[in-house]
Amino acid sequence: MTDAAAAGRWVLTLYVNGASPQSIQAIENVRRVCDEELGGLVELEVIDVKQQPALVMRDQIVAAPTLVRRLPAPLRRIVGDLSDSARLRLGLDLRPADASDGHPGPDG
Numbered sequence: 770m771t772d773a774a775a776a777g778r779w780v781l782t783l784y785v786n787g788a789s790p791q792s793i794q795a796i797e798n799v800r801r802v803c804d805e806e807l808g809g810l811v812e813l814e815v816i817d818v819k820q821q822p823a824l825v826m827r828d829q830i831v832a833a834p835t836l837v838r839r840l841p842a843p844l845r846r847i848v849g850d851l852s853d854s855a856r857l858r859l860g861l862d863l864r865p866a867d868a869s870d871g872h873p874g875p876d877g
Contacts (some may be wrong), residue, residue, distance in 0.1 A: 777841075779785040779803075779810055779812070780838065781794065781813045781834075783834075784816050784828070784835045785816070786833040787819050794852050795836075796815055798854060802858060802861070803842035806863045807827055818830065818833050828862045831848075832848050832849060834848075834849070838860075839851050845861070
């Protein structure tokens with residue numbers, strides 16, 4: 770078990786394609802959801818696929834933006850439009866915004 774898993778932390782990697790409007794929107798939305806739902810319990814790494822192609826190959830990324838949830842397990846990928854906060858929360862297994870009481874995850 771990693772230190773992040775032992776501490777109940779979330780580890781996310783967001784792959785984007787340069788500074789396109791879609792990439793900027795994806796970064797902003799992912800950060801907002803992380804701030805609202807996970808507080809200080811998240812490690813978010815943003816990777817530009819143009820600048821780090823080796824990581825794209827390593828993680829088998831086929832489209833950008835792609836958000837990879839490494840922890841908590843199981844590994845999960847959310848591919849494509851990340852502008853929909855409800856879809857993003859669902860993909861991360863978080864409660865819908867209206868049901869949130871400030872605690873991460875479906876079990877609170």
